[in-house]
């Protein structure tokens with residue numbers, strides 16, 4: 001169930017990393033987002049909850 005919420009969170013944060021998205025696990029804090037470079041044309045976007053430590057990441061093509 002939280003898997004679907006992570007997918008929703010990821011789809012929002014892929015477009016707008018400054019969006020306020022509640023943690024899919026605890027639902028009580030907004031996810032913190034930061035990017036790292038992943039090769040020439042992708043970034044890895046990390047999403048972490050400052051409250052419970054839940055974490056996920058997604059790859060994003062930055063050449064589009």
Ligand SMILES: [Zn+2]
Pocket residue numbers: 023024025026027028029049050051052053054
């Ligand atoms: Zn949380």
